[in-house]
Amino acid sequence: MRKGLTRARPVLVEWIDSVQTVGWGGLAGPSDMRCVSAGLLVGKSRDRVTLALNSDGEEFGQFMEIPLS
Numbered sequence: 557m558r559k560g561l562t563r564a565r566p567v568l569v570e571w572i573d574s575v576q577t578v579g580w581g582g583l584a585g586p587s588d589m590r591c592v593s594a595g596l597l598v599g600k601s602r603d604r605v606t607l608a609l610n611s612d613g614e615e616f617g618q619f620m621e622i623p624l625s
Contacts, residue, residue, distance in 0.1 A: 564596035564616075569605060571622050593620060 573589045595607030598616060603624055610617035 564598050564608065564611070567595065567597045567607070569593045569595075569607065569622055593622065595620060 570590070570592050573591050593607060595609045596611060596616070597605065598608045598619070599606035605622045605624065607620045607622070608616035608618070609620055
């Protein structure tokens with residue numbers, strides 16, 4: 557079992573994306589976009605939150621880092 561897996565808890569994070577990457581190119585307007593992400597909280601520092609987007613109960617799958625500023 558990966559260290560920390562049993563302590564990971566499900567969370568819902570609401571955040572604002574700056575819409576500055578190529579992946580958002582099809583959206584109209586340069587304004588910020590409100591987003592909601594769900595996952596297992598596996599890390600938090602002064603500048604970011606890290607979510608595991610899936611787990612099989614033994615290992616984490618994909619990760620997502622969300623900036624706090």
